[in-house]
Amino acid sequence: MALSYSTCPFSGSPARIRLAMLRRSFLKAALALPSGGVLGRFERLVAADRGKVKITGIKLKPVSGVAHTLVRIDTDAGLSGYGESGVSGAMMKAWLERYAPLLIGQDPLAIQVHFHRMSTLMHPYMARIPALSGIDMALWDLAGRLSGRPVYQLLGGPFRERVPMFINSQPRDMLEKAAVRDWAAKLREDPLGFKAVKIDAARPIGRPSGRYTTTLSNQDLRKIRTAFENVRQELGPEYDIMVHCHNEFDLPSSVGIARAVEQIEPTWLEDPLPVAFSDSWVSLKRASRVPLLTGEKLEMPHGFYPFLQHQAVDYIYPDIAFCGGLTGIVKIATLAALYRIPVATHNVGGILLTMASIHFGLSIHDFLTSETRLGQTRDVLAMAKNPPEIQGGSAGVPEGPGLGVELDEAGVRRFQRPEDPPEWV
Amino acid sequence: MALSYSTCPFSGSPARIRLAMLRRSFLKAALALPSGGVLGRFERLVAADRGKVKITGIKLKPVSGVAHTLVRIDTDAGLSGYGESGVSGAMMKAWLERYAPLLIGQDPLAIQVHFHRMSTLMHPYMARIPALSGIDMALWDLAGRLSGRPVYQLLGGPFRERVPMFINSQPRDMLEKAAVRDWAAKLREDPLGFKAVKIDAARPIGRPSGRYTTTLSNQDLRKIRTAFENVRQELGPEYDIMVHCHNEFDLPSSVGIARAVEQIEPTWLEDPLPVAFSDSWVSLKRASRVPLLTGEKLEMPHGFYPFLQHQAVDYIYPDIAFCGGLTGIVKIATLAALYRIPVATHNVGGILLTMASIHFGLSIHDFLTSETRLGQTRDVLAMAKNPPEIQGGSAGVPEGPGLGVELDEAGVRRFQRPEDPPEWV
Numbered sequence: 084m085a086l087s088y089s090t091c092p093f094s095g096s097p098a099r100i101r102l103a104m105l106r107r108s109f110l111k112a113a114l115a116l117p118s119g120g121v122l123g124r125f126e127r128l129v130a131a132d133r134g135k136v137k138i139t140g141i142k143l144k145p146v147s148g149v150a151h152t153l154v155r156i157d158t159d160a161g162l163s164g165y166g167e168s169g170v171s172g173a174m175m176k177a178w179l180e181r182y183a184p185l186l187i188g189q190d191p192l193a194i195q196v197h198f199h200r201m202s203t204l205m206h207p208y209m210a211r212i213p214a215l216s217g218i219d220m221a222l223w224d225l226a227g228r229l230s231g232r233p234v235y236q237l238l239g240g241p242f243r244e245r246v247p248m249f250i251n252s253q254p255r256d257m258l259e260k261a262a263v264r265d266w267a268a269k270l271r272e273d274p275l276g277f278k279a280v281k282i283d284a285a286r287p288i289g290r291p292s293g294r295y296t297t298t299l300s301n302q303d304l305r306k307i308r309t310a311f312e313n314v315r316q317e318l319g320p321e322y323d324i325m326v327h328c329h330n331e332f333d334l335p336s337s338v339g340i341a342r343a344v345e346q347i348e349p350t351w352l353e354d355p356l357p358v359a360f361s362d363s364w365v366s367l368k369r370a371s372r373v374p375l376l377t378g379e380k381l382e383m384p385h386g387f388y389p390f391l392q393h394q395a396v397d398y399i400y401p402d403i404a405f406c407g408g409l410t411g412i413v414k415i416a417t418l419a420a421l422y423r424i425p426v427a428t429h430n431v432g433g434i435l436l437t438m439a440s441i442h443f444g445l446s447i448h449d450f451l452t453s454e455t456r457l458g459q460t461r462d463v464l465a466m467a468k469n470p471p472e473i474q475g476g477s478a479g480v481p482e483g484p485g486l487g488v489e490l491d492e493a494g495v496r497r498f499q500r501p502e503d504p505p506e507w508v
Numbered sequence: 509m510a511l512s513y514s515t516c517p518f519s520g521s522p523a524r525i526r527l528a529m530l531r532r533s534f535l536k537a538a539l540a541l542p543s544g545g546v547l548g549r550f551e552r553l554v555a556a557d558r559g560k561v562k563i564t565g566i567k568l569k570p571v572s573g574v575a576h577t578l579v580r581i582d583t584d585a586g587l588s589g590y591g592e593s594g595v596s597g598a599m600m601k602a603w604l605e606r607y608a609p610l611l612i613g614q615d616p617l618a619i620q621v622h623f624h625r626m627s628t629l630m631h632p633y634m635a636r637i638p639a640l641s642g643i644d645m646a647l648w649d650l651a652g653r654l655s656g657r658p659v660y661q662l663l664g665g666p667f668r669e670r671v672p673m674f675i676n677s678q679p680r681d682m683l684e685k686a687a688v689r690d691w692a693a694k695l696r697e698d699p700l701g702f703k704a705v706k707i708d709a710a711r712p713i714g715r716p717s718g719r720y721t722t723t724l725s726n727q728d729l730r731k732i733r734t735a736f737e738n739v740r741q742e743l744g745p746e747y748d749i750m751v752h753c754h755n756e757f758d759l760p761s762s763v764g765i766a767r768a769v770e771q772i773e774p775t776w777l778e779d780p781l782p783v784a785f786s787d788s789w790v791s792l793k794r795a796s797r798v799p800l801l802t803g804e805k806l807e808m809p810h811g812f813y814p815f816l817q818h819q820a821v822d823y824i825y826p827d828i829a830f831c832g833g834l835t836g837i838v839k840i841a842t843l844a845a846l847y848r849i850p851v852a853t854h855n856v857g858g859i860l861l862t863m864a865s866i867h868f869g870l871s872i873h874d875f876l877t878s879e880t881r882l883g884q885t886r887d888v889l890a891m892a893k894n895p896p897e898i899q900g901g902s903a904g905v906p907e908g909p910g911l912g913v914e915l916d917e918a919g920v921r922r923f924q925r926p927e928d929p930p931e932w933v
Contacts, residue, residue, distance in 0.1 A: 173605060177598035203720050205754060205783070209805055213634075295628050329630060358630070359810035380634055385784035389814065 136160045142507035145172025148498030154217040164225025167435040168217025169405035178214035198410040212382040219408025227485030240446035245477040249279030250458025257310035267317035277476040279323035293329040299336040308343040315347035328355040334363045341371035351376040360389035379429035391422045402429035403439045427451040434466035438486040441478045465494035561585045567932035570597025573923030579642040589650025592860040593642025594830035603639035623835040637807040644833025652910030665871035670902040674704030675883025682735035692742035702901040704748035718754040724761040733768040740772035753780040759788045766796035776801040785814035804854035816847045827854035828864045852876040859891035863911040866903045890919035
């Protein structure tokens with residue numbers, strides 16, 4: 084009753100109890116196996132159980148090509164965990180001034196405690212959820228490596244054998260039928276077999292996406308309708324088409340877009356209205372026959388709460404590098420499950436965020452699909468020495484411990500810009 | 509109709525139109541005056557009217573002693589504007605990478621346009637409202653200096669002749685009557701005459717304030733009751749007492765605190781529940797006879813919207829260095845006025861934030877009171893060569909242009925820490 088941190092710092096945190104239970108059951112199985120790798124793992128497991136593993140340092144590597152920063156958490160057990168934060172190197176460095184003192188010297192397995200302390204930080208500055216997201220991801224990777232388990236098992240999965248994925252891709256000119264036909268032909272030849280594609284709504288009308296715009300005219304809306312009809316005609320009914328906005332439209336324009344694309348039966352209309360919840364989202368939902376989705380810029384359960392509570396969207400769409408890491412998205416998904424709303428994952432990041440999305444997608448019942456940057460470049464896979472198995476537009480179950488990939492530093496370098504230091508700093 | 513930025517970048521922004529009108533009416537008055545300072549001001553005004561003033565640079569000065577960063581916006585007119593952001597130097601530097609390119613070379617008077625562009629920045633990173641708050645404050649200071657007007661006039665005030673203020677102060681031990689008596693005697697001797705004081709609720713029970721805590725016991729609540737009864741007894745009925753929490757309590761504890769302090773008739777109970785809105789705020793409001801206040805960690809109108817919409821608090825409490833600067837707080841106050849909810853201002857910052865709070869307090873009808881750090885140290889006033897006139901617990905109308913103070917660099921230095929560069933960087 085009424086215990087504060089000072090009297091009872093970490094005992095009984097749910098993550099720790101669950102991890103301890105997992106480790107014990109795994110131990111029984113592992114000791115029965117003849118594999119040569121088991122003893123080292125066993126020693127590490129014992130060390131972890133005895134609370135001997137401590138965080139010794141946190142290093143960063145900005146990858147400006149995906150506008151993210153990689154995080155490495157080192158321990159005195161000689162193992163490190165890796166994560167990816169949805170902020171720049173300079174931003175991550177600024178927040179690490181606040182977060183490192185909360186973590187150095189601590190048991191890395193007390194993930195829920197670390198998440199709580201980082202996310203409730205208030206003075207002198209507020210918590211920065213996208214900055215702690217990569218730290219949390221690295222702690223889960225580390226917990227997996229310490230216990231010899233893939234993250235999806237630590238999260239209680241798998242619910243399925245493959246995780247559906249989709250790409251971003253766009254014809255050069257959606258209003259020019261020949262261009263759409265060429266683009267569609269290339270898409271069908273994709274060796275990774277993606278059959279779900281997200282397409283910008285603002286492109287056919289020549290507006291810069293991501294910048295607030297004034298009311299669309301009927302002429303604009305007719306162009307959008309024609310553009311998406313061309314795409315549907317060339318891709319056929321088997322493809323999933325997502326209509327992509329960037330929170331730049333006003334309410335009448337959003338309703339107009341929803342009606343303009345209704346006939347092509349898009350999988351969803353994404354982010355037409357501003358990021359924060361307002362009753363206009365409810366108005367749009369009532370006026371639209373197209374499923375609505377939002378969430379890539381929302382943080383923590385409280386960011387999604389009004390959208391769920393007011394039945395404003397059909398799907399939610401958190402980004403694990405932004406919304407609060409794996410710990411954060413699990414809490415968000417728990418809330419969504421209460422409303423029976425499926426979860427998709429936003430991902431325009433690198434290999435670590437891609438792996439985190441796959442593990443999460445295996446770990447909840449009502450997972451819809453995960454975005455991937457593979458539509459823009461296959462170099463994402465070169466960021467790992469052992470990239471995930473992706474075919475037929477979906478990813479298989481990762482086998483290794485933690486997030487299941489070893490970074491390929493040369494592959495990571497491809498996403499760095501001249502200003503990014505190549506070493507971990 | 510449907511003009512985008514590319515076709516119509518700045519024309520007709522409300523701020524610019526209003527400023528132009530103000531400058532014109534001021535010009536007529538100024539030209540009739542014999543003052544020697546008018547001609548220089550006139551030239552500057554003309555230069556501004558012709559759109560010749562451009563932002564040439566933005567400099568920073570971290571003041572870690574108040575956990576804020578000062579912002580200086582330089583122009584080719586030789587005038588600079590000064591503001592204060594509620595973030596660290598490292599955070600401000602990180603965000604300036606995004607904001608400086610939006611501002612350099614632009615007309616500083618297009619304040620609404622700059623606010624819109626900074627606050628709707630989405631890719632690759634979200635806007636950081638506390639970082640842009642100081643930039644916005646500096647733009648208002650600059651607009652005042654360019655037009656020769658105090659900021660409260662640019663904002664359409666004054667509504668009153670003095671701005672009420674309150675301090676933070678606390679007896680060494682609220683449960684020890686002699687200590688409370690000594691403290692109260694000192695408070696009554698205060699030459700600045702403050703008769704409103706905010707006091708931590710967690711101190712009497714020995715909890716570290718600002719850190720989430722588990723449920724308070726009846727013993728805890730009785731201590732809080734006794735502590736605040738001691739304070740009321742020594743201060744008498746003429747003093748305003750605010751009960752200070754830091755978002756650290758759960759719902760039953762918050763209800764318990766509200767009931768424990770009910771008898772002493774506090775002016776408000778502040779921030780007992782977590783920062784983000786939830787229906788528990790409504791539950792607390794229904795269970796409490798004590799006025800509730802929140803908002804120091806909320807940003808933009810959308811942060812305050814659910815609290816207003818659900819009638820969850822009696823007062824809102826934005827911080828101009830955090831919520832979106834002067835432009836942001838005016839928008840927030842407009843929303844609050846719709847609900848007939850008064851606005852108070854949070855302020856634990858330096859002289860610039862103090863001045864911004866005074867100007868804002870003069871500019872809206874239903875302003876309650878502004879916090880000041882003067883209860884902790886009078887050095888805040890030494891940050892200006894011409895500090896504001898404060899007596900009888902309130903501030904007078906500032907007379908100078910802009911925010912009305914010239915920084916005293918030696919006074920600012922008192923709030924810097926060894927790691928803060930003394931020069932503007």
